[in-house]
Amino acid sequence: MSDANVRIPEEAKHRLAAIAAAEGLSLRAYLARLAETLLTPAERAERAEKAKAALTEWSGYAPTAAEERDLDSELDRRLAQVTGR
Structure with missing residues (x-):
């Protein structure tokens, strides 16, 4: 090497x-x-897609892109509140 x-x-x-x-x-x-x-960014994205597919198969929950954005915004808002940002 x-x-x-x-x-x-x-x-x-x-x-x-x-x-x-x-x-x-x-x-x-x-x-x-x-x-x-x-993990590289590509490896993380691949794992995230596999995890999302497994979760969807298991739970039947399949949020739309708009719902995901809303949930991400809410999470960002809560994290900002906790961290004081």
């Missing part, structure tokens, strides 16, 4: 190195493991 150089702020490097060390890993090994566990 070839290596790559990634430029990040020094503080971020030290923080990641401390987290890696606490888990008994080198920074290189920690970042490799992290990359394996995170």
Whole structure:
């Protein structure tokens, strides 16, 4: 496996190195493991679609796009209220 150089702020490097060390890993090994566990935006979208299809099949609930937007707006409003934004 070839290596790559990634430029990040020094503080971020030290923080990641401390987290890696606490888990008994080198920074290189920690970042490799992290990359394996995170999903790309395409992978997240694919999983979301599968989950939505499974939920629809299980519950029969199939909101329209307008209903989804309304629900998203309501969730955003409530989160803003709780976080003070």
